[in-house]
Amino acid sequence: MNNLPDPPSPSLTPTTPAVHAEGLTVARGPRTVLRHLGFTVPRGRITGLLGPSGCGKSTLMRSIVGTQAKVTGTLNVLGRPAGHPTLRSRIGYVTQAPSVYDDLTVRQNLDYFAAILDPGRAAAERRHHHVTQAIADVDLTSHADTLAGNLSGGQRGRVSLAVALLGTPELLVLDEPTVGLDPVLRRDLWQLFHDLAATRGATLLVSSHVMDEAERCHRLLLMREGEILADDTPEALRTRTGTDTVEAAFLRLVDEAADADRTKESTR
Numbered sequence: 001m002n003n004l005p006d007p008p009s010p011s012l013t014p015t016t017p018a019v020h021a022e023g024l025t026v027a028r029g030p031r032t033v034l035r036h037l038g039f040t041v042p043r044g045r046i047t048g049l050l051g052p053s054g055c056g057k058s059t060l061m062r063s064i065v066g067t068q069a070k071v072t073g074t075l076n077v078l079g080r081p082a083g084h085p086t087l088r089s090r091i092g093y094v095t096q097a098p099s100v101y102d103d104l105t106v107r108q109n110l111d112y113f114a115a116i117l118d119p120g121r122a123a124a125e126r127r128h129h130h131v132t133q134a135i136a137d138v139d140l141t142s143h144a145d146t147l148a149g150n151l152s153g154g155q156r157g158r159v160s161l162a163v164a165l166l167g168t169p170e171l172l173v174l175d176e177p178t179v180g181l182d183p184v185l186r187r188d189l190w191q192l193f194h195d196l197a198a199t200r201g202a203t204l205l206v207s208s209h210v211m212d213e214a215e216r217c218h219r220l221l222l223m224r225e226g227e228i229l230a231d232d233t234p235e236a237l238r239t240r241t242g243t244d245t246v247e248a249a250f251l252r253l254v255d256e257a258a259d260a261d262r263t264k265e266s267t268r
């Protein structure tokens with residue numbers, strides 16, 4: 001072991017993708033749940049990760065943020081291998097289950113995580129500013145002094161999102177952030193995602209199984225049974241499949257993949 005500082009991220013230019021995967025395979029227990037995935041997530045854009053329940057979206061997100069075991073193949077994130085210690089402060093991750101302390105208020109939750117990210121008395125004013133901004137970003141200013149335990153499920157999810165926004169991460173990995181939200185809040189959150197990409201240059205990887213959300217993404221990764229069916233823009237997907245919506249495009253691709261599977265089976 002040496003004590004040399006980490007070299008800067010190798011060749012991290014604006015064109016380096018935020019995520020690059022090749023031959024990515026992940027086993028959970030005895031099962032292979034992701035098989036030989038190859039894809040890129042461009043920087044400064046919103047990439048939607050879509051597919052039916054159980055297809056492997058959360059497993060892929062866990063692999064990218066470095067919390068998944070039994071990952072093989074190539075998986076580079078912001079120019080480093082996934083899970084590299086220097087990536088911790090550069091990635092914000094929101095899981096499906098909100099991780100907030102019920103016995104603290106919204107502001108106290110944020111203060112707690114801000115103190116871990118940016119400790120010390122000298123940083124108190126900066127922390128206060130970042131906490132106030134993050135609460136406003138997720139539209140919870142009027143609930144800043146409410147105990148998290150007294151919030152709705154959707155509001156608690158937004159507290160988790162505010163925590164993830166605190167360190168102004170370069171990459172935000174959001175696992176189904178709009179589940180349980182009413183249409184107005186869903187629209188507002190998608191507006192926030194677009195603002196984060198446009199004004200802060202953040203990269204967002206957002207999973208959903210609601211196909212109308214796909215239309216709001218710059219790019220899409222469509223998944224089915226541990227494989228990537230398509231890696232394209234919504235428009236290109238609609239054009240390629242001759243359909244009017246991403247949902248119809250997805251169904252067309254699923255049918256084509258099922259036909260290909262049947263042909264493979266019958267020629268065995």
Ligand SMILES: Nc1ncnc2c1ncn2[C@@H]1O[C@H](COP(=O)(O)OP(=O)(O)OP(=O)(O)O)[C@@H](O)[C@H]1O
Nearest residue numbers: 028029031033052053054055056057058059060209
């Ligand atoms: N702890 C585990 N041990 C073994 N298999 C698991 C485990 N967690 C998930 N799986 C399996 O891995 C596969 C992918 O699960 P994953 O949670 O990544 O899917 P998902 O697309 O995120 O689903 P959802 O949209 O319902 O959250 C599923 O078939 C699931 O049964």
